[in-house]
Amino acid sequence: xxxxxxGAGRLLYDGVALAEIAERFDTPCYVYSAEHLRTxxxxxxxxxxxxxxxxxxxxxxxxxxxxxxxxxxxxxxxDIVSGGELQRALAAGVPAERIVFxxxxxxxxxxxxxxxxxxxxxxxxxxxxxxxxxxxxxAMGRTAAISLRINPDxxxxxxxxxxxxxxxxxxxxxxxxxxxxxRRAAAMANIQVxxxxxxxxxxxxxxxxxxxxxxxLLALVDQLAAEGIVLRHLDLGGGLGIRYADETPPxxxxxxxxxxARLAGRSLQLVLEPGRALVGNAGxxxxxxxxxxxxxxxxxxxxxxxxxxxxxxxxYQAWHEIVPVRHRDTPPxxxxxxxxxxxxxxxxxxERELAIEEGDLLAVLSSGAYGMTMSSNxxxxxxxxxxxxxxxxxxxxxxxxxxxxxxxxxxxxxx
Ligand SMILES: Cc1ncc(COP(=O)(O)O)c(C=O)c1O
Ligand SMILES: N[C@@H](CCCC[NH3+])C(=O)O
Numbered sequence: 001x002x003x004x005x006x007g008a009g010r011l012l013y014d015g016v017a018l019a020e021i022a023e024r025f026d027t028p029c030y031v032y033s034a035e036h037l038r039t040x041x042x043x044x045x046x047x048x049x050x051x052x053x054x055x056x057x058x059x060x061x062x063x064x065x066x067x068x069x070x071x072x073x074x075x076x077x078x079d080i081v082s083g084g085e086l087q088r089a090l091a092a093g094v095p096a097e098r099i100v101f102x103x104x105x106x107x108x109x110x111x112x113x114x115x116x117x118x119x120x121x122x123x124x125x126x127x128x129x130x131x132x133x134x135x136x137x138x139a140m141g142r143t144a145a146i147s148l149r150i151n152p153d154x155x156x157x158x159x160x161x162x163x164x165x166x167x168x169x170x171x172x173x174x175x176x177x178x179x180x181x182x183r184r185a186a187a188m189a190n191i192q193v194x195x196x197x198x199x200x201x202x203x204x205x206x207x208x209x210x211x212x213x214x215x216x217l218l219a220l221v222d223q224l225a226a227e228g229i230v231l232r233h234l235d236l237g238g239g240l241g242i243r244y245a246d247e248t249p250p251x252x253x254x255x256x257x258x259x260x261a262r263l264a265g266r267s268l269q270l271v272l273e274p275g276r277a278l279v280g281n282a283g284x285x286x287x288x289x290x291x292x293x294x295x296x297x298x299x300x301x302x303x304x305x306x307x308x309x310x311x312x313x314x315x316y317q318a319w320h321e322i323v324p325v326r327h328r329d330t331p332p333x334x335x336x337x338x339x340x341x342x343x344x345x346x347x348x349x350x351e352r353e354l355a356i357e358e359g360d361l362l363a364v365l366s367s368g369a370y371g372m373t374m375s376s377n378x379x380x381x382x383x384x385x386x387x388x389x390x391x392x393x394x395x396x397x398x399x400x401x402x403x404x405x406x407x408x409x410x411x412x413x414x415x
Contacts (some may be wrong), residue, residue, distance in 0.1 A: 001281050001365055006010075009327030011363065014389045015181060016287055018325045021394055022361050025385050027288045028305035030372050031363075032062075032397075034070060034390035036282035040252075041074045048254035051263060053270040054120070056100050058238045059085055061314055061369040062283070063273030063340045066397035068092035071278070077120065079238070079273035085108035090117065100235065100271060102149065102199065102272055104129075104170055107279030111136045121271075123149045123197045123235065125172055127181050130191065137190035146185060147235055150178050152216040156201030156209045156239065159316050172198065174238060178220055180225075186229050195271070196221060199237025200278060205249045207258045210236065214262050221268065234263075235271035242280040244366050245319050252277070269321060276369040279285065283368025285310050285384070286325070289360045290340070301356060306339025307346040308378040310371050314345040322349045323360035336363065341379050372398075377406055 002014050002402045011018050014033045023030055044055050056077040059068060063085060069092045077098025078089045089099055096117040101110075104125045111133055114122065124146050137144040151172030167174065173181050185279065200213050216234060221231055236259065241249035250258075263270060287305035294300075312318035322337055332353040336377050339346040348364050356362070375383050381403035387394050 001284065002036065003323070003365075005327060011323065011325045011327075013284065013363075016389050016394055018363055019361060021387060022286055022288065022325070024394070024395065025387055026400065027286050027361065028303075028309050028384040029286045029400075030283055030367065030384055030386040031102060031286055031394075032064075032067065032283040032368055032386065032388045034388055036368075037067065037279065040278050040282065041071055041076060043252045044256075044272070044278070045075065047253045048270065048272070051260050053272065054098065054233075056098065056120075056220065056235075056273050058273045058275030059089060060345070060373055062279040062371070063088050063373050064397050065092040066388055067279065072098075079275075080314055083107070083113050085304055086110070086113060086117070086119075089348075096120075100147075100197075102197070102273070102339055103331045106133070108132065108136050111144075112140065112407060115140055115142045115391055120145065121195055121233070121235075122146045123151045124185075127173070127184070130181065130185055130188070134188040134190050135273075135275075143190050143192050145192045145194045147197040147231075147233070148173050148178060148181055148185065148193075149197040149199065150175055150217060150220065152198050152200065152213040153198050154209050154213045154216070156204050157206065158201045158239075158241075159318075165328065171373050175216060179223060182220075182224055182229055183227070183277065190206070193231070195231050195233040195235055196224075197235035197237065197271075198272060200239060202239050203241040205241040205247045207250050207255055210239070210255070211258055214259060218262065218266075221266075231268065233269035235269050235273065238273040238277070239276045240274055240277040242276055242366065243368075245321065249277075278369075280369035281366050283366075283371065285348075285364040285367040287362050287364065287369060287401055289356055289358055289362065292335070292356070292358055299333060301335040301337045301354065301362075302340060303337055303348065305348065305364070305384065306341035306381065307343060308341055308376045308381050309339070309384050310348060310367055311374045311376070312370060313348055314343070315374075320349060320367060321365040322352055322354070323363050323365065324354060324356050325363055328355040328357070328360075330355045341381070379403075380406055382406060
């Protein structure tokens, strides 16, 4: 993240003083860097340039329309998991033919909408889902292009809550059932088999599990071809990790090189679904210290952002670096950075060494992915504003929610 301190000890993000952003837009506030988004997307595009590759950004990581539009203008497609995400993508101007639809529970209405607009491909996660899609497509007189999402039973070595490619996980079709389900799909009148797909987990810091999964998929591609079922594309999913603390995820170029070496000589289009790797380090959460409270055993910095704004620490004990926006010469003290929500799991960071006082601003780094999209209104807390820094200018890309918005749908119905 492009964070530097100026001569006066003020923290600048992409050249803009974070204190000024807080002054203008209040806190808590998500702050994103357009420059970072462009750079990371270009790194993916360039790394895979030698091969026919469609980069379908997994918009569950950050679904702000302005971010989607920025990535779509750079050539990205998207991976969606709901009708809501489909409508977001279309509203942002993502071309339908660059949309892939994952998710274990696609409803009939979601299938109809995706068929109407003509998405690139459905990633089918079970045989019942395949049967339903064939029926829905038949009723519309359409043909649905599909991949089967295979669960390759590969250990992604990540947090158990975000591992998705093990046989105990709910995702995908068991590897051992794949050929039978493909045969069934190929015989369906309103299904066109075009690809194969997997997604083994998130925040992977090693290429080996990706390559294991890829090898298992390629073996299936060859077995299917021998039976006359020739696939056009292979979707390797997302999952490439980022650095939050001291992780050393592979560089995109190294990941690409390893993957492309396996695909050399094949005419398979490659589809990728990166989420976190594109946006995670493109954003921070700006928050203000409301109180410093010395408890009996611990010292707390109580800030105005909570687990409803950034849920990752509460849900996964995830570690996000927290830095003061203004430098103080006083000695740092050990504090737990906690939010205002009435839960003991409401923390953003524990046992941090910080020199801060009441009223100071803190930046919670690497919050661009699974921050705002996982936020909630718990404790009737309006969601934070989102702003984008682009070329030294800052603009609001999502207004701060108001309590009036939150209660409107109930207020109308008061007896
Ligand atoms: C099907 C699918 N594709 C892509 C992603 C994006 O993952 P990541 O943000 O780790 O790249 C996810 C989330 O884990 C997913 O479930
Ligand atoms: N929400 C998770 C990632 C899971 C991705 C969804 N399959 C996180 O914050 O790390």
